[in-house]
Amino acid sequence: MIGVAIDESVDDVLPWVEGVTFPVLLDREHLLTDLYAISNVPTVVWIDERDRIARPNTVAFGTDTFKDFTGVASGPHKDAIARWARTGEVEATPADGGGVEDLTDDEEQARLWFRVGAWLRRTGRVDEAAARFERAVALAPMDFTIRRAAMPLVGTDPFGAEFFALYQEWTDAGRPYNGLMAEGEEPSSS
Amino acid sequence: MAATTFAVLAEDERSVEGRLDADGRALIALDDLPAALGWELRPEGLCRGDVCVPVRDRTGLEVDGAVDLVAVGAALDRPVVVDAEAGVVAFGAHRAERRRGVAEHEAPPFTLPDLEGNPRSLAEWHTKRKLLIAFASW
Numbered sequence: 001m002i003g004v005a006i007d008e009s010v011d012d013v014l015p016w017v018e019g020v021t022f023p024v025l026l027d028r029e030h031l032l033t034d035l036y037a038i039s040n041v042p043t044v045v046w047i048d049e050r051d052r053i054a055r056p057n058t059v060a061f062g063t064d065t066f067k068d069f070t071g072v073a074s075g076p077h078k079d080a081i082a083r084w085a086r087t088g089e090v091e092a093t094p095a096d097g098g099g100v101e102d103l104t105d106d107e108e109q110a111r112l113w114f115r116v117g118a119w120l121r122r123t124g125r126v127d128e129a130a131a132r133f134e135r136a137v138a139l140a141p142m143d144f145t146i147r148r149a150a151m152p153l154v155g156t157d158p159f160g161a162e163f164f165a166l167y168q169e170w171t172d173a174g175r176p177y178n179g180l181m182a183e184g185e186e187p188s189s190s
Numbered sequence: 191m192a193a194t195t196f197a198v199l200a201e202d203e204r205s206v207e208g209r210l211d212a213d214g215r216a217l218i219a220l221d222d223l224p225a226a227l228g229w230e231l232r233p234e235g236l237c238r239g240d241v242c243v244p245v246r247d248r249t250g251l252e253v254d255g256a257v258d259l260v261a262v263g264a265a266l267d268r269p270v271v272v273d274a275e276a277g278v279v280a281f282g283a284h285r286a287e288r289r290r291g292v293a294e295h296e297a298p299p300f301t302l303p304d305l306e307g308n309p310r311s312l313a314e315w316h317t318k319r320k321l322l323i324a325f326a327s328w
Contacts, residue, residue, distance in 0.1 A: 002312075002322050004302060005326060005327070007326050007327050024304065027324075032300060032302065042325040044322065046322075049316070116271060132273070152327075
């Protein structure tokens with residue numbers, strides 16, 4: 001297992017990785033979300049011993065803590081991972097028709113404006129940063145790695161009212177996610 | 191337009207001398223290109239190590255002895271944002287690498303720091319089955 005934290009600083013990550021024994025990397029610049037077209041977290045990618053993607057971006061949870069909220073059950077996906085780890089066999093999944101779309105031009109641009117915003121914020125130019133985050137969100141309003149990730153960077157609670165507004169919008173939009181849902185997920189349960 | 195210092199955000203952050211002009215170009219001295227982006231202009235095209243990308247429109251790339259980073263981005267098939275007001279030029283991922291991932295299921299290589307700041311690459315775990323988990327505090 002390789003964990004990649006899509007976060008601004010090591011301090012943001014440490015409380016979440018207590019007791020974690022696998023390597024955890026920090027992706028402050030959102031390079032991985034750009035390269036792997038990741039639109040939400042947690043996203044799991046199965047990569048085999050030949051560095052082929054055995055199962056593409058799947059939104060899945062390590063525990064059932066968020067199950068009631070998201071409708072994603074962790075159990076079946078974890079079982080499938082365990083079987084793959086043991087045997088190398090990947091069960092038939094919706095991946096057999098692709099699963100992950102390439103980023104649109106707007107989604108590419110959103111990532112760059114987000115990155116410029118984060119850079120400005122780091123140099124203390126918070127108002128200019130906020131304007132870039134707004135621009136990024138306007139380009140990719142349903143991308144949690146843009147819109148929700150920007151919340152703590154402009155002093156908004158990513159678990160507060162703005163997040164619930166985003167969650168409602170996202171649900172109304174049919175819960176778009178660039179990849180597969182874990183087993184047990186009902187994509188249009190709204 | 192007077193020379194200024196601006197930031198280049200690509201695989202990492204670099205500081206470069208150059209000009210961000212009114213036409214949206216980001217012009218730097220040709221000799222500074224390797225330091226700015228890790229690529230250099232050779233007769234065969236834009237090169238990084240043994241890898242060369244042919245350049246179709248060399249006249250668009252070189253402007254009065256300078257090189258336009260926006261044109262370099264286009265030649266490398268990477269999206270570019272120039273923010274002249276902020277003094278920064280940002281490069282996105284090579285589209286070809288992402289497409290190999292999404293369309294051909296070939297895992298794009300990456301290098302990121304671990305929590306102690308040591309660079310770690312996907313290639314370190316070659317020959318193993320890997321579960322890559324992107325997560326966040328937000």
